[in-house]
Amino acid sequence: MAVDSFPAKARKISANIGAHYVDKARKLPWRSPPGSNLPDPYHVWLSEVMLQQTTVGAVKSYFEKFTRRWPTVQELARADEADVMAAWAGLGYYARARNLRKCAVHVTDILDGRFPQKESELLQLPGVGAYTAAAIAAIAFGERAVVVDANIERLVSRLFAIDTPLPRGKAEIRAAMDRITPKHGAGDFAQACMDIGATICTSKNPKCEICPVQEQCAAHALGNMEFFPVKPPKKTKPVRRARFFWVEQQGRILLATRPPKGMLGGMRALPDDGWAAGNDGHAKPPMAGKWQVHDNIVQHSFTHFSLEVDLAVYQDEKIATNKDDNIWWALDQIAEAGLPTLYAKAVRWKLKEKK
Template structure:
């Protein structure tokens, strides 16, 4: 890929993508229409954190819930962390929720509720990485910043037929995106590229026949669009084993609060056996008694490993537990406990099995 070949091609790409966006921009609750006033930085930040490794379809309802319940960053900062984590339940990647809360508190208490405009300053906020800082700077404040998410990565890799496999290829992809990002309107352009990747330049079966930059696309010229971006061979995921414990009395089930650090930190859950990404759980119950074990009732996939879960049900009438982090939760209100998807799956299995 010759960087010297960018200027003329870059201008044509920028112009065509920008024009396409004016007529075809997706209507999303956190966006402003093309060419209009800049959106609320709080909405941009919130949506970008939620959208990390998560689809637009999954995020919309959570965004609505958060903005209705906590209309400003000060409102979010004044919430209880447990309530924020519970409202996030089901969206996954829960470290984002913890950092979201930390960032809200930092902005509200240290910055008087005002998000910084510069990319370099945004990078200092908890949970804000290079992509998110660039996206907020460009979309919320109109700064020229180079925004590269997964959709843009795919689009740009194809436009310039970037052969270097990921993750090393990201340096070249960013340089290419830098070359085609206009000096003014970088936020609209970034969102235009996101939309292109989400709706036209898709992973499988890209809609090249309606693509506004088909004539500028090196991958289309070579007839090998789906080859890009080049990815390293997939590694087999290790499979871990876990055991959850079901302790029920008088229409309530015993829940625990997970340790603040580590996976699903600070979330409510069923008591479990200390499983982790790097090891199986110990399968030892939290108290002595008769337990009926149901094997492999839940299979759940994380980014780097898969988890198979047994559910052990306590069979004795007498229940003795004095753990401070245990909570008795009414089963008819279990949907409002804010359980992560993994634990919600086990609850769903058990309640269905009881019928």
């Protein structure tokens, strides 16, 4: 592509994407309609944190639950961390939930309940990275910021046939997005690009026939849309082993609180054997007694490893445990315990096995 043709192409892309958004914008609970007043920064921040590595479909109900329970950033700041973690359960990547409350406290106590407007200042907030800062600045405050999420990355790499493999190609993709981002309405433009990436310019079988920028798309001209973006070969994930322990008494189940640091930190869970991303668990039970072990009842995939879980069920009538951190939870209310998905899978397996 000749350098002098880029500005004209960029203008056409921006105009077509903007027009498409006016007619086809997705209706989402954290958005304002195209061209309307800017949305609540608290809603934008909350939704963007939830949407990191998570689908819109999965986030909608969590967003609505959080904003009903904690309608303002000040109320979220006053919430107990355990309640926030429990409400987040099932959404994954739990460090986001811990940072969510830290950020709410920071905004409330240090910034008088107001989110900063500038991208550089937003970057100073706990848990807010480059993408989230740009998204909040553009969408909530109308600042011109260059927003690049996975959907935009795919769309832009195809528009300009950027074949530098990721992650090295990210800089080229961001530079291209910078060139097509308008001076005014950057928030609507970014959301329009997200929508096209999510619903039209999909990873597999993109719907090029209804794409508003088909004529400007270099990948479409090449007839090789799915080649972009170019990703490095996938690494084989290591497989770790863990053992969970089921101790039941009078309709209650024994739970534990995970260590505050590390994976799933501070969350309620079944007692386990100290498994971690870097090592298998030791498989030793938390107390002496007769245990029945069910092998490999759960398989769970994390970003960098997979986990195979055994479940050991306590068989003795007498329960000899007096630890201060014991939590006895009614089995018929286990859904309210806020267990991470991994542990909830094991509970579902056991309850089904009992029937």
